[in-house]
Amino acid sequence: MNDSLFIGLKQAVAQWLNDIGGRFKSKNISVETATDTEECLYVILNFGECMAAVVVTKPDFAPYRFVSFEAMDIVDGVHEMIYSWYDEEGNTIEDITRNLDTALDVVWEYNNSKGTASV
Secondary structure: OOHHHHHHHHHHHHHHHHHHHHHHHHHOOEEEEEEEOOOEEEEEEEOOOEEEEEEEEOOOOOOOOOEEEEEEEEEOOEEEEEEEEEOOOOOOHHHHHHHHHHHHHHHHHHHHHOOOOOO
């Protein structure tokens, strides 16, 4: 496994998270780092009614290469997946940040449709 690729991806996702944290601060979306170690970056995005997690790690077994995005809500007492995206072999940093932007837009629109998002 290419450690320099992992480090570069982790740094790029951390920068993306930093950028969106500033962009969405006024919209009451919190960006909280749960874990930031050499091996793992785990960040929780709280949209109010729903939450998302961005994870960058070197998984032993997972449906992704290094990066995952999963957003969930609780509907009628049951956890419901709103959106998920996982990187794969061959994805560039640009592919990953573009897909993370798309994921964020989907969750933002979902939250907005529930009438809970602050603008």
